[in-house]
Amino acid sequence: MSVMKGRTDQLDNYEPLTAVDIGGLILKNPVMAASGTFGYGEEYVPYIDLNRLGGLIVKGLSLEPREGNPPPRIMETPCGMLNAIGMNNVGVRAFIDRKLPFLRQFDMTVIVNIYGETIDEYKKVAEILSTPDGVHGLELNISCPNVKKGGIAFGADPDTAHEVTRAVKSVTDLPVIVKLTPNVRDIAEIAESVAAAGADAVSLINTVTGMSVDIEQRRPHLKNITGGLSGPAIKPIALRMVWEVVNRVSIPVIGIGGIMDANDAIEFLIVGASAVQIGTANFVNSRATMEIIEGIDHYLKIHQIRDINDLIGTLKTDR
Amino acid sequence: MSPSVGEIVLNRELIAQHFLMRVRLPVSWATPLPGQFVMVRVRDGRDLLLRRPLSVYTFDRNENSLIIELIYRIAGKGTFALSRRKAGEYIEILGPLGHGFDIFPEMRKIVLLAGGIGVAPLSFLASHYRELPTGNQQEIISYLGAKSTDQLVGADKMKELSTEMRISTDDGSSGHHGFITELLADDMESFTGGNSVVYACGPSPMMRRLAEVLNGQPIPCQVSVEERMACGIGACLGCAIHVKDRGDKTSVSHGGTKDNEPQYKHVCKDGPVFNIRDIIWS
Numbered sequence: 001m002s003v004m005k006g007r008t009d010q011l012d013n014y015e016p017l018t019a020v021d022i023g024g025l026i027l028k029n030p031v032m033a034a035s036g037t038f039g040y041g042e043e044y045v046p047y048i049d050l051n052r053l054g055g056l057i058v059k060g061l062s063l064e065p066r067e068g069n070p071p072p073r074i075m076e077t078p079c080g081m082l083n084a085i086g087m088n089n090v091g092v093r094a095f096i097d098r099k100l101p102f103l104r105q106f107d108m109t110v111i112v113n114i115y116g117e118t119i120d121e122y123k124k125v126a127e128i129l130s131t132p133d134g135v136h137g138l139e140l141n142i143s144c145p146n147v148k149k150g151g152i153a154f155g156a157d158p159d160t161a162h163e164v165t166r167a168v169k170s171v172t173d174l175p176v177i178v179k180l181t182p183n184v185r186d187i188a189e190i191a192e193s194v195a196a197a198g199a200d201a202v203s204l205i206n207t208v209t210g211m212s213v214d215i216e217q218r219r220p221h222l223k224n225i226t227g228g229l230s231g232p233a234i235k236p237i238a239l240r241m242v243w244e245v246v247n248r249v250s251i252p253v254i255g256i257g258g259i260m261d262a263n264d265a266i267e268f269l270i271v272g273a274s275a276v277q278i279g280t281a282n283f284v285n286s287r288a289t290m291e292i293i294e295g296i297d298h299y300l301k302i303h304q305i306r307d308i309n310d311l312i313g314t315l316k317t318d319r
Numbered sequence: 320m321s322p323s324v325g326e327i328v329l330n331r332e333l334i335a336q337h338f339l340m341r342v343r344l345p346v347s348w349a350t351p352l353p354g355q356f357v358m359v360r361v362r363d364g365r366d367l368l369l370r371r372p373l374s375v376y377t378f379d380r381n382e383n384s385l386i387i388e389l390i391y392r393i394a395g396k397g398t399f400a401l402s403r404r405k406a407g408e409y410i411e412i413l414g415p416l417g418h419g420f421d422i423f424p425e426m427r428k429i430v431l432l433a434g435g436i437g438v439a440p441l442s443f444l445a446s447h448y449r450e451l452p453t454g455n456q457q458e459i460i461s462y463l464g465a466k467s468t469d470q471l472v473g474a475d476k477m478k479e480l481s482t483e484m485r486i487s488t489d490d491g492s493s494g495h496h497g498f499i500t501e502l503l504a505d506d507m508e509s510f511t512g513g514n515s516v517v518y519a520c521g522p523s524p525m526m527r528r529l530a531e532v533l534n535g536q537p538i539p540c541q542v543s544v545e546e547r548m549a550c551g552i553g554a555c556l557g558c559a560i561h562v563k564d565r566g567d568k569t570s571v572s573h574g575g576t577k578d579n580e581p582q583y584k585h586v587c588k589d590g591p592v593f594n595i596r597d598i599i600w601s
Contacts, residue, residue, distance in 0.1 A: 036555070036556075037550075037554060037555065038554055039553060039554035039556075043550075043552050043553045043554040044552075044554065059556075067582065067583050068556060068559060068583060069559075070559070070561070070601065071546055071547070071557075071558070071559040071560065071561075071583075072546065072547045073547070073556075073557045073558075073559055074369075074547040074548060074549050074555070074557035074558070075547065076367070076368060076369045076397070078366060079365050079366050079368065080368065081368060081369060081549060083549070083555070083557060085555070085556050085557060088556045088559070088583065231365075231368055232365040232368070260365060280368070280549075282550070282554065283368075283369060283370075283549040283550040283554070283555055284360070284368055284369065284370065286413065286550075286552065
């Protein structure tokens with residue numbers, strides 16, 4: 001009994017170190033809210049303490065406001081969902097005027113996801129976001145599958161991905177994370193290419209393109225016909241891709257894809273992701289990010305891991 | 320506005336495919352307004368992932384308990400799974416969410432037009448009017464439409480709350496044989512601007528016909544609409560609706576000044592209640 005009690009006391013008494021370094025950006029913990037699932041942050045204030053988040057990736061912003069796609073934009077699928085929102089956003093200037101002041105109140109790393117139809121637009125959005133206080137990093141969206149121009153068009157080819165990354169790096173001093181699409185032949189090749197262009201980190205995966213059909217109407221469930229699949233259904237794909245990428249690049253990798261709880265997040269960390277992003281889980285459970293932060297802490301304690309960095313990339317294989 | 324775990328008190332089939340779920344919630348749960356909705360987590364686990372949006376049907380608060388009732392129709396796997404839930408089990412309910420109906424204590428005639436399961440928010444609205452100090456001076460005239468008699472849900476309760484209730488069925492098995500909007504159109508001359516307001520909820524073909532019936536009439540009309548959504552709190556931007564927004568939920572003219580170009584609003588946050596004249600029917 002006394003031994004057990006002693007051990008419990010020990011667990012309660014130490015706080016594991018959870019800070020991670022993402023290309024010069026220090027996050028207080030590795031749990032971030034993924035772009036497009038957390039609005040501009042304010043939507044979640046009734047449910048969670050934003051100060052506790054490792055980071056917030058703001059909804060993808062373009063130079064001008066975008067209306068997005070016609071509805072229906074959402075369809076649930078087995079263990080996941082399809083979306084075709086179409087980069088519905090307020091535009092970069094409205095974000096700075098109307099949304100950013102609110103986010104500045106919090107002690108939180110704010111990363112803005114940016115999107116353009118041309119390389120020039122990516123540059124302009126990046127430039128505009130490099131001036132104001134309160135933006136700590138950029139995430140380059142070269143992977144949205146639901147728009148006709150831009151997005152995935154830049155992320156599917158290593159040379160174009162290289163070009164847009166280099167262009168954005170040339171106009172900003174902010175750390176630049178490049179968000180990659182899984183809808184390619186070799187995602188690690190794209191990762192290598194953007195790393196060579198100066199990306200400070202890569203995040204993956206964006207959604208997997210998919211489709212669903214109403215058999216009574218013989219129509220696609222989404223007005224856009226195809227959409228991006230997210231949720232638990234894509235987690236094994238995401239994990240495999242993170243594994244491939246960490247073995248090919250030396251910049252930090254952020255794992256995204258179907259993370260629903262702390263165990264899922266820990267799988268990504270073990271495989272080698274330096275941080276994770278929580279997306280679809282926020283729709284299902286508004287407190288998902290908080291529960292994952294707590295769950296990772298608990299795991300570190302019961303495994304007596306003092307620093308989360310001692311867990312990252314510790315996958316044991318027999319190859 | 321918080322996610323709360325409630326206890327299912329009752330989950331009973333009212334008529335074929337239509338269920339009533341009664342849930343006891345923590346007293347901290349906020350009081351919903353008519354037209355507001357909740358997001359219901361059908362069950363734990365990784366399939367049937369998304370919460371389902373359901374309108375509040377009844378709500379009752381006393382000192383130490385709080386009871387909410389929802390009615391739903393089995394329309395797919397999610398609502399089927401919901402219908403399998405048992406009394407005594409726990410269920411997560413997020414809400415109340417969205418902007419509900421505007422209330423007009425000065426209006427003499429409250430006209431309610433419900434198609435099928437659309438009766439839920441209108442029934443809640445009717446009880447709200449009945450509880451107003453002016454409630455007994457207001458006539459509630461309700462119109463309930465369904466495919467057939469055995470699909471007519473919530474009629475008993477609505478009848479209790481209404482001064483007058485009229486029914487239609489597509490197959491003529493009860494009431495008027497035809498659409499509910501036809502009954503309303505026949506009665507239109509008894510409603511006048513300044514003393515009547517119309518509220519509606521139902522399938523979009525019904526709402527579209529209602530918009531035609533009201534065209535040129537000086538009577539305000541608010542409708543509760545539905546769209547597929549993932550989060551219910553304005554984050555996913557999935558539940559887009561095409562509107563001309565004038566910031567005036569009672570205007571009776573059709574929108575469309577240059578300042579009010581068509582735009583997408585979001586059903587969960589800007590709605591689910593909209594001025595019918597603002598909606599652009601695709």
